[in-house]
Amino acid sequence: MAKVLMKGNEAIGEAAIKAGCLNYFAYPITPQSEVAEYLAKRLPDVNGTFVQGESEVAVGYMIFGAAGCGERVMTTSSSPGISLMSEALSYIAGARCPAVFVNIMRGGPGLGGILPSQGDYFQATKGGGHGDYHLLVMAPEGVQEAVEMTMKAFPLAEKYRGPVMILGDGLIGQMMEPVEFPDNLYAEPLNNDDWATSGMDKRGADKKNIVKSLFLNPKELNDNNLTLKAQYEQMKKEEVMSEAYNTDTDYKGLIVSYGTMSRVCRTAIDTMKEQGLEIGMIRPKTLFPFPEKEIYDAAAKESCKAVISIELSMGQMVEDVERCVRGIKPVEWYGECGGDIPAPETIADVVQSLLN
Amino acid sequence: MxxxxxxxxxxxxxxxxxxxxxxxxxxxxxxxxxxxxxxxxxxxxxxxxxxxxxxxxxxxxxxxxxxxxxxxxxxxxxxxxxxxxxxxxxxxxxxxxxxxxxxxxxxxxxxxxxxxxxxxxxxxxxxxxxxxxxxxxxxxxxxxxxxxxxxxxxxxxxxxxxxxxxxxxxxxxxxxxxxxxxxxxxxxxxxxxxxxxxxxxxxxxxxxxxxxxxxxxxxxxxxxxxxxxxxxxxxxxxxxxQMKKTAGPATIKPSCSPCEKGLHKISVLGGAGQRIVTAGELIGLAGMAAGMRATQKNDYPITVLRGHSITELILSEREIGFTGTETPTLVLALSEDGTAQRTKMLENLPETTTVVKTKGLEMPAGKAKVMEVDFKAAKIKSSDRALAMLAVLAARNTVISMEMLKQALSLKFKDPILSSSLEVVEKAAAECTVV
Structure with missing residues (x-):
C-alpha cells in the first residue's frame, strides 16, 4: 500500500477530510498550528469551510453550533487552548452534540512550554469543564495511529452523541512518519438528525428541536445526566482499546504507558529482554474508557512483582492504574514533564532499580 | 403564514x-x-x-x-x-x-x-x-x-x-x-x-x-x-x-532498495536559513523510497529566522519505537548554531558514529570518525549546503544512494525547484572535496 510521509499535525487534518469532516474551526497555538495551516488550504478543495475564531473560547462554541445542527466538525489545539475550550466542552457534552477535539499536548501548568507533555491526562479524562461528563479519549502512539483514531472519532462521537478527544502530544504533532489513510475507516454519518437544529424536515413539522444544556426541572436534569451516565457505561463495555506488549512472557514487572512515552518503553523493554529481564506493557489506546480489566489481569500474573506507570507528567495516569490494580501488586510511577523525553536507558534503569 | x-x-x-x-x-x-x-x-x-x-x-x-x-x-x-x-x-x-x-x-x-x-x-x-x-x-x-x-x-x-x-x-x-x-x-x-x-x-x-x-x-x-x-x-x-487545487499528500511506493541496511539515527545540525528541515524530509523520503520506515523530529526556536535548526531522523527496516537520537550513527554538521545545541551529545559520540561537517567548523566529536566537506571551494552557498551534504553522502553510498536521493527530490519538488535542486546535487557530488 502506498504511503505518504507526513507531519502528525498535517496527517490529522487529512484524516478529518477523509472522515468526511467539512467544518473546521481553530485558533493557532504551538505545537499544533500546522493542522490549521494544512486545512486552510485543503478544505476549500473539498467544499469544506474553515473559520479561524477570535479565540479558543469562540472556537469551542463554533464547534457547538456546527455540531448542534448535526454536521461533522473538528477543532485542534494544544493544552492552554484546550483549557479555554473546556467551558464549551461541558456545554457540548450537556447538550449531547457529537464533535471531535484534538489536543496536541504541550507542557504546563500555565503557559508551560512548547515541548511534548502528557500533563493534560486529568483534564482530558476527568473533566476540564464543570459538571458530570466525560469525553471519549483516544491516545495515539504515532502518526499512523493518529490518523486512524481521528477517522474513528467522528462515528464514535455520533454513536454516543458527545465530544471525542484525540489526546496526542507535541511529538506526535510535529514528527513525520509514513502513513496511509485506510478507506475502510470512513463511516457514513449515523445521525438521522432527529435531535439537531436542522431536523424538522425529517420529523414532521410541528416538533422543534432545542439544543441546550439547561434543564431547570430537577427530574429532567437528572434524566439527562443518567443518559450521559448510560452512554459512558456503554463506552466502557464497547470501546476500550489497549495493546499488550511482551505479555506472553513471565514478566517480572508491568509497565503501563501511552502515547509517545509508550514507544520509549517498548524500546526499553526490548533492551531489557536482551539483557535477560522480561518486562510486559499494557498501552492504553483509550484513556476513557480505561482498560481496567486488561491492566488488572496483567498485574495479576504471578511472575509480575510490580506495576509502574510511566508518563510525561508528574503522576496522573498512575491514579487510574492504582485503581485498576486494586492493591494486588505495588504500583509505582516514573515521569518527566519538562519537555525532554526520557531515553530508553533511563527507563530501563528506573524499572530495574524498582524491581530490585 | x-x-x-x-x-x-x-x-x-x-x-x-x-x-x-x-x-x-x-x-x-x-x-x-x-x-x-x-x-x-x-x-x-x-x-x-x-x-x-x-x-x-x-x-x-x-x-x-x-x-x-x-x-x-x-x-x-x-x-x-x-x-x-x-x-x-x-x-x-x-x-x-x-x-x-x-x-x-x-x-x-x-x-x-x-x-x-x-x-x-x-x-x-x-x-x-x-x-x-x-x-x-x-x-x-x-x-x-x-x-x-x-x-x-x-x-x-x-x-x-x-x-x-x-x-x-x-x-x-x-x-x-x-x-x-x-x-x-x-x-x-x-x-x-x-x-x-x-x-x-x-x-x-x-x-x-x-x-x-x-x-x-x-x-x-x-x-x-x-x-x-x-x-x-x-x-x-x-x-x-479561485484557489488552485492542492495536490494532496504525495504517495510513496518503494521503488529502489536501501544502500545500507540496519538502523540509522541521523542528526542534522545547522542554523536558520540552511533548509535543514527540508534536508531532513528528503532523508526520510529517500528512506521510504527504499522501503524503509522513517521518523523525523525538528527542533528550532520560536524566532524561526535566527538561531539553530536541527532535524533528527531515524531510518529503519523494522518498526521504530523510541524516536530519540541521543547517540546518532550519523551527524551532519553545518553550523555552530546547531552544534552548540548538542554539545554534550557530540562530546560523547562513540567510534561507530560518522560526523560529516562543513570545513572549518569547530565542534566536539568525541570518538567519532570525522569527515570535512569543502563547500567554499565548490562555491556552494549556505542555503544549499544541507542538500549538498546529502549529495556528498549519496555519492559515497552512505545511508542514502543517489537513486534514493533523486527519488526523494522528485517526491518533494516540482520544477523549477526540482531541476535547480538536481543541479546542486550534481555539482556537489562532482566538485565537493571530502577529507
Missing amino acids: DSLLNTERPPVFCPGCSHEKVVHALDATLCRMEIPGNRVVVVSDIGCSGLFDTFFNTHAMHGLHGRALTYATGLKTARPDLTVIVTMGDGGLGIGGAHVLSTCRRNIDITLLVLNNFNYGMTGGQFSSTTPEEAVVGSGFLNRIEKPMDICMTAGHAGAAHVKRVSTYDKQLEDTMEAAVRFKGFSLLDIHGICPGRYTKRNTINPGQIRESLDALPDTSHFETMNARQDYHTRYMEEAE
Whole structure:
C-alpha cells in the first residue's frame, strides 16, 4: 500500500477530510498550528469551510453550533487552548452534540512550554469543564495511529452523541512518519438528525428541536445526566482499546504507558529482554474508557512483582492504574514533564532499580 | 403564514416587559417574510432574552452568557441555508464583547437582536455595559465610574454594515427587523426597551424618553456604504473557487532498495536559513523510497529566522519505537548554531558514529570518525549546503544512494525547484572535496 510521509499535525487534518469532516474551526497555538495551516488550504478543495475564531473560547462554541445542527466538525489545539475550550466542552457534552477535539499536548501548568507533555491526562479524562461528563479519549502512539483514531472519532462521537478527544502530544504533532489513510475507516454519518437544529424536515413539522444544556426541572436534569451516565457505561463495555506488549512472557514487572512515552518503553523493554529481564506493557489506546480489566489481569500474573506507570507528567495516569490494580501488586510511577523525553536507558534503569 | 409562536409555552415575561413586544415583532417579521419554522434557528444567549428559544416553533440553540454569536457562527457555517437569529441582552453584549467585534469583522450572515434594557434584569438589576452613568442600579455607584458603550458605533467601526437603533415602541419595529433579517451579511439591531422588573423600579424611563435619547445618538446609516461587502460564506466560496487545487499528500511506493541496511539515527545540525528541515524530509523520503520506515523530529526556536535548526531522523527496516537520537550513527554538521545545541551529545559520540561537517567548523566529536566537506571551494552557498551534504553522502553510498536521493527530490519538488535542486546535487557530488 502506498504511503505518504507526513507531519502528525498535517496527517490529522487529512484524516478529518477523509472522515468526511467539512467544518473546521481553530485558533493557532504551538505545537499544533500546522493542522490549521494544512486545512486552510485543503478544505476549500473539498467544499469544506474553515473559520479561524477570535479565540479558543469562540472556537469551542463554533464547534457547538456546527455540531448542534448535526454536521461533522473538528477543532485542534494544544493544552492552554484546550483549557479555554473546556467551558464549551461541558456545554457540548450537556447538550449531547457529537464533535471531535484534538489536543496536541504541550507542557504546563500555565503557559508551560512548547515541548511534548502528557500533563493534560486529568483534564482530558476527568473533566476540564464543570459538571458530570466525560469525553471519549483516544491516545495515539504515532502518526499512523493518529490518523486512524481521528477517522474513528467522528462515528464514535455520533454513536454516543458527545465530544471525542484525540489526546496526542507535541511529538506526535510535529514528527513525520509514513502513513496511509485506510478507506475502510470512513463511516457514513449515523445521525438521522432527529435531535439537531436542522431536523424538522425529517420529523414532521410541528416538533422543534432545542439544543441546550439547561434543564431547570430537577427530574429532567437528572434524566439527562443518567443518559450521559448510560452512554459512558456503554463506552466502557464497547470501546476500550489497549495493546499488550511482551505479555506472553513471565514478566517480572508491568509497565503501563501511552502515547509517545509508550514507544520509549517498548524500546526499553526490548533492551531489557536482551539483557535477560522480561518486562510486559499494557498501552492504553483509550484513556476513557480505561482498560481496567486488561491492566488488572496483567498485574495479576504471578511472575509480575510490580506495576509502574510511566508518563510525561508528574503522576496522573498512575491514579487510574492504582485503581485498576486494586492493591494486588505495588504500583509505582516514573515521569518527566519538562519537555525532554526520557531515553530508553533511563527507563530501563528506573524499572530495574524498582524491581530490585 | 401562521404564527410561529409556541402555543404551549406563551411568553412569561414580567408585565410590561419590552421583551414580549420583541417576541411578537419577530414572529410577525418571520411570518410576513414567509420563512417556515424548520428553516429558522433562534440562537439565544442568557438572561431574560435567553428565554426566546422556547417561545418559537423553530429550531433553537440555547447556550450561555456572551457566547451566542460564536455558536451561531458555527451553525451558520455548517448550514448556510438556515436563517439564524441571535437574541442577546446588554449583559451578553458586555461579556461577549470580543465575539461581537469579531462577528462584525467577519460579516457572517446572521441577525443579532440586542434587547437593550440597560441592566442585568434576571440577576437583580446590576449595571451592564450600556447602563447610563446617572442611572440608579443594583451595583451601588459602580456604573458612575464606567462609561456606557454605544454598541452601534462600536459595531460599525468593527466592520458591520447593517447597524440600526430602534425603540421597542416604534411602529416601524417590524420593518426594521425585516430589513435586518433580509440583509445579506451581519446585521445588528440595538433595540432599546424597558425592564419593569428591575430598571424602572429606580429609574424613570418611558417610550417617549427612549425615542428622545435615540434621536440624540449619532446616525449609523453611513456604515452601510462604508462597510459594504460580501458576507463571509459567499466570499469564502468565491475565494475557494479561485484557489488552485492542492495536490494532496504525495504517495510513496518503494521503488529502489536501501544502500545500507540496519538502523540509522541521523542528526542534522545547522542554523536558520540552511533548509535543514527540508534536508531532513528528503532523508526520510529517500528512506521510504527504499522501503524503509522513517521518523523525523525538528527542533528550532520560536524566532524561526535566527538561531539553530536541527532535524533528527531515524531510518529503519523494522518498526521504530523510541524516536530519540541521543547517540546518532550519523551527524551532519553545518553550523555552530546547531552544534552548540548538542554539545554534550557530540562530546560523547562513540567510534561507530560518522560526523560529516562543513570545513572549518569547530565542534566536539568525541570518538567519532570525522569527515570535512569543502563547500567554499565548490562555491556552494549556505542555503544549499544541507542538500549538498546529502549529495556528498549519496555519492559515497552512505545511508542514502543517489537513486534514493533523486527519488526523494522528485517526491518533494516540482520544477523549477526540482531541476535547480538536481543541479546542486550534481555539482556537489562532482566538485565537493571530502577529507
